[in-house]
Amino acid sequence: MKKKLITLTMAIALTASLVACSDSSAETTADTSENTNASEATQTLVMATNAEFPPYEYHDGEDDQIVGIDAEIAAAIAEKIGCTLEIEDIAFDSVIPEVTSGKADIGMAGMTVTEERKQSVNFSDSYATAVQVVIVPEDSDIASIDDLSGKIIGVQSGTTGDLYATDDYGDENVERYNKGMEAVQALSQGKVDAVIIDNEPAKVFVEETEGLKILDSAYAEEQYAIAIAIDNTELLDKVNAALAELKADGTIDSIVSKYITVE
Numbered sequence: 001m002k003k004k005l006i007t008l009t010m011a012i013a014l015t016a017s018l019v020a021c022s023d024s025s026a027e028t029t030a031d032t033s034e035n036t037n038a039s040e041a042t043q044t045l046v047m048a049t050n051a052e053f054p055p056y057e058y059h060d061g062e063d064d065q066i067v068g069i070d071a072e073i074a075a076a077i078a079e080k081i082g083c084t085l086e087i088e089d090i091a092f093d094s095v096i097p098e099v100t101s102g103k104a105d106i107g108m109a110g111m112t113v114t115e116e117r118k119q120s121v122n123f124s125d126s127y128a129t130a131v132q133v134v135i136v137p138e139d140s141d142i143a144s145i146d147d148l149s150g151k152i153i154g155v156q157s158g159t160t161g162d163l164y165a166t167d168d169y170g171d172e173n174v175e176r177y178n179k180g181m182e183a184v185q186a187l188s189q190g191k192v193d194a195v196i197i198d199n200e201p202a203k204v205f206v207e208e209t210e211g212l213k214i215l216d217s218a219y220a221e222e223q224y225a226i227a228i229a230i231d232n233t234e235l236l237d238k239v240n241a242a243l244a245e246l247k248a249d250g251t252i253d254s255i256v257s258k259y260i261t262v263e
């Protein structure tokens, strides 16, 4: 019994030294005796996301897999740092808490770098630029952002779109939905007057819904980056090094061009 305990302790110690990505999976491996390939099983990179945000992360195909720009960039990063990617699909509001609690190693969800979020997590270098845009019905009297005051604005809860709308037009004028697409559906049913959301999902949602358009005038540019726990600087460095390589060798560009066609 004692010997077994020592062996187990050694196994945990050895596993811990191999872990590049997820400490939590080290525990799982230690008590999964039938798992013979310890190093492979310990090196899991857990990504928390909200797979309702095409083209960055969404469900697709017969097996309803999570695909998209973020999913592919994360897989490429995981490969570079010697880990297997595991994607967790949760509410957007829960992505940062999942990272700060250590349940996920990275949060990647078309997530904009903001000063407020930086209080809770570190962000990697940016891998994409985005803009918040306004979606309105084709026949709307809203012609630019200046016409939004007093209107009811639909947003996805907890996003920067929510933040802008609440700050600029007041909480009483904001309707929050769990998914961006739900806000867009509310717009097409006349329940809200406009939706503020990121430009690429906006294009996808407008394409899928009759009678809507995106205004030419938009909010400020934003940067997307990967959220990592503040104390996990080792992973932050590895992710940044991997990102730099993937930018330099054209991998990021080729992933983006698979999902976004430049007009």
Ligand code: GLN
Binding pocket: 050, 053, 092, 109, 110, 111, 112, 113, 130, 156, 158, 159, 160, 161, 180, 198
């Ligand atoms: N970029 C926005 C944000 O970070 C929206 C992200 C999302 O809805 N997945 O708040």
